[in-house]
Amino acid sequence: MEIKVTLAQTNRTRPQDSALGFGNVFTDHMFVMDYSKDNGWHDARIEPYADFSVPPSAMVFHYGQAIFEGLKAYKTPDKKICLFRAKDNFERMNRSAKGLCIPQIDVDFVMDAMKKLIKLEEKWIPETLGTSLYIRPTIIATDPFLGVRASYTYKFFIILSSVGAYYADGLNPVKIWVEKEHVRAIRGGMGEFKTAANYAASLFASEEAKKNGYDQVLWLDGIERKYIEEVGAMNIFLLIGDELVTPILNGSILPGITRYSVISLAKKWGMNISERKISVEEVFKAHEDGKLTEIFGSGTAAVISPVGEIRYGDKVISIGDGTPGETAMKFYNALTDIQYGKAEDTENWLEVIG
């Protein structure tokens, strides 16, 4: 399929790196294609970033049939543009698509389209270490129809956002709220897909956590509410004694690409790494026994995010001394060194696109 390119009339300027936040500055262009039963994915185009014209009856507004991905492009010191395991994102998107009855995309084609778009938007990639170009591929259901079924038409789009350094002043440990009452996802549900519904389901508890002074929610399994699953937009790792442990994928946890990367590196480094069930009880017991030395999250936005405090009902524990743990830092440095082209890409995770 050919990609038709329509250039924007006026090009805006990228804010200074230090003024960048997350997810609120968008670039001049976007990639869009449409789907219909008769034509499949068609009308692929790069066009000026602009509002969509969407009927009030569009199914996405009513029935939430929508999936997305989140990945980043990095500018290396020698001005190369790099992508980190990007194909994994589009493969995950196809798994999400299957779960939501959305037609599959051609991974190679959308990879090419994305690269073309990123090259066109090169000036939007900030260059300070820690900054990046956040990439948001999305598919929404567009049938103008009020009845519950899979839509017959869809829109796929990729938008780009210049994002600032997640840690402007070094890695600050976050405070985590273990949610006892609300449930985000469940075995047999949609937790393993990157779909709008999971995030809607997280809002109420997240607001409560915030009101109580906590940064993010740690979700428990929905059945027994005993086993830890993942944080709002990160997977979670714990260092208990010499065991680095992360909850096993059970159908209700997003299989994070950063999670896979941490696991690979840990194996490579000969660490004692396991994917298994971990109960909240075990976490608190390990703390009591003085064995819980680190907790950190893994995800595209922050890469690695050390956790400094956990609250579960009335119980509060501190992990570490207020500074990021050694293991968290080791993974953070290893991953960002690869992403920004500062270390050799021994795992073949990087793709240089320009």
Place this chain on the structure above:
Amino acid sequence: MEIKVTLAQTNRTRPQDSALGFGNVFTDHMFVMDYSKDNGWHDARIEPYADFSVPPSAMVFHYGQAIFEGLKAYKTPDKKICLFRAKDNFERMNRSAKGLCIPQIDVDFVMDAMKKLIKLEEKWIPETLGTSLYIRPTIIATDPFLGVRASYTYKFFIILSSVGAYYADGLNPVKIWVEKEHVRAIRGGMGEFKTAANYAASLFASEEAKKNGYDQVLWLDGIERKYIEEVGAMNIFLLIGDELVTPILNGSILPGITRYSVISLAKKWGMNISERKISVEEVFKAHEDGKLTEIFGSGTAAVISPVGEIRYGDKVISIGDGTPGETAMKFYNALTDIQYGKAEDTENWLEVIG
């Protein structure tokens, strides 16, 4: 708040009643208002039905923060327009809003706005018995922001759709698929709210049911997968011996307004009605014992929908003789007689608006 009215330039014509389906014919105008932190709900207006201009980064596309309602306006034989328990819908909408961190609406104000809109669109209300004007109030999150939190801005809108008779040739019993693997909602989740996510979560199993020749899915509880909860867009009732029974509201079932109405009438008629847990096992056992005489769904779209067959894994049972059961018909007639103004509104459920 004043409602600004902008009339459409050209008014389309309503299709013939017999050509009407469900949810695909929209009227000439809609009601819209916007929300911002500073101004609250503002800019209330009735304007021509048209596409919205929505940024690709609008939070509703990514995080599914959206709620809706579904209710109907009926035309009586003497040309009055009637609403059925409409206020209950907006009160339910406010409960959904709370669950999704969406600001509350002023129920009296939106009721007035809706009535004004319906009166303006009177010609779109079909008049054949069984047809109606379907009303879809909706709220979507509109912040152009890629990060998970409750949006700061929202759009509330009401769109109207002329809908045909659900049962063109009499009440046809439907075939129901009891879902063993997939879970729609869970205690501590969002099942009790009318929010996009629940419908997204239902797609995969619904498509599977359809492929197997079944019309709708009957969901089981997400924890034990033992107790029946509700059907795709209906609550469910069973007549077992002389007991009319419906699953008790447990946090993962939508509190249907038709459900409440059936329960009220059953009480009034002195029936043995109970709201309690019902396991699939009990349903099949009751059938074996010859005690399961009727199953029917209750919901705004079909009002009452008799169930003629249920499948659970390899087990299939037929209920009734292929025609709607007596009890289902009794509720159907009583409810539609009230809705179309053919019987006295003894329960005070009807509101005449013009």
